[in-house]
Amino acid sequence: MTTGVVLNGNDSDNQIDATVRLAHEASEAGLRSAWFGQTVGVDSPQLAAIVGREVPGLQVGTSAIPVFGRHPLLVSSQAQTAQAATHGRYHLGLALGTKHLTETGFGIPFERPIARLREFLTALRQLTETGHADFHGELLTATTALPARVPGAEAGVPLLVAAMGPQALRASGELADGILPYLAGPRALAEHIVPAVTAAAEAAGRPAPRIVALVSGVVTDDAHAVREKATERLAFYEQIPSYARVIELSGGRRAADVAVIGDEARVAAEVQRYRDAGATEVVFSGTEIAGDRDRRRTWDLLGSLAG
Template sequence: MTTGVLLTPDRCTHHVVDDTVAQARLAREAGVRQVWLGQQLDLDAIALAGIVGALVPELGVGTSVVPINPRHPLVVAAAAQTAQSAARGRFSLGLGLGVAMLEQIAFGVPTDHVGQRLREYLTVLCAIRDMGTVNFQGAYLTAVDPHVMPVALPSAVPYPIYVAAMGPQALRVTGELADGTLPYAGPRTLDEVIVPAITAAAADAGRPTPQVFGLVNVAITDDVDSARAVAAETLAMYDQVPSYQRINSREGVSSVADLALIGSAQDVAKGLARYLDAGATDVVLMPVLKGRDALARVCEVAADLPAPRARVRTSRRAPA
């Protein structure tokens, strides 16, 4: 894999989809080989990834991330296969467990038993992807191939599935069933918790060593104080979420914004190296500042980063 950049569609433009495609082209021209798109209530990340993948040749596209609770896995599988076909095999599906308080307000769906729900969801997705059919009845999900219409798209080659897993249950399930994780966490959390837990789960299941993408907020700027203020404002919501509060405590910071890498290109690259040293197979750069110039500077850093070292499996396990 190669270092990726998260694109944020500009809703103030005349045409949001065209703007996103233009951002993707900017990234590709800068040398970036992979971009990611986040799911929103007003924009569908899988559909947008398919469009970008079809219009920007040689650029990998992925979602970071699509919450599993609001949509049935049969629906997500159909969307992912469509995006994979449109992108000519360059699509990656990133899933997330969602933020419980937001999903309960927006969708009114239950958000308990996340470990078992994730296991059932991935079981359905992997069955469709790997076997072209599904016949599953679980505690929370039912997914059955009716055989009167196909559930697998022949033109869509298998796509990788990643999960934004950070808790012990989610990491165990992800290691057993998925291809890797997209954690929004600091390097200490990667080193002490995420990498050993998901690696051990994959080893126990007889699966390959999983990919670990470290998601990192970055800004390339001389005005560090102003950028830090922007980060504090835009990322404040995460500090209300218990899982991120635990990460803050482990990382020794008071806010998610404190983990943002802000400064010169050299300073940011040095900070990103800590994530790779902690066991990340790659990083996804998430721009703090808006605008094409800010995005271009981030893309230049992403393109200039050396290829990540291959991660070898060890017997190290997360603390119980």
């Protein structure tokens, strides 16, 4: 089973340099993948390309780029460039985003998100697999007067979606290679998420989807204090309906209720629960909240579980 981490070098003088240093540490700990969130700051595909060049042992991925405010032609260019730079080790994660951030940040209406996701994935796969597109949808048009293939990029960048709701899971199973659920505990995965996306993939004649479970967690001896920090940090997600729903389906009330916090034995047992629930890969985020010592403990444990 692959294990990985979300790298966060935000609190530094140079985010790129700090992230590369963290990536070297993660690789040395035995971790197999590093993932990068997309904000309005650093460009995550560029960051993934840089890290992938600097740390050849790591798979690198974006988790995740919202489809609102982007176009498949531009995202394909970013993804193929990152894949060529890393010699096939880049994985592209997409997301619907949120109504609030879409409408306040981009000034565009958050309308028909599932339809937009379907059209985006359809056009994007044409571009990444063939270097050409001739797509005319209701919401998007993507055509190529010139080839859009990046030399050195393998055909078919892996496409993953941060999907957790029924409609998004259906679209992802039919059109993507897997999903990136976050704050979805083992119960939600086993009972709702994995069956839905797997059934959609089977019905579409596609291979079994990858389930890259993004888990907020850390190894620590001070679980109470770290959980308090996690409660404060993760409270934002409780205001977003899709996250609130999946937290409830996981048996939690607050987002921090599904965080994995404790000593090595407890965290290892929880990682196994995710695997039993259908996760093909487990990626930890938020490991920095407990400090460098506990972050390293967390990474060492996850590295030992990578095989």
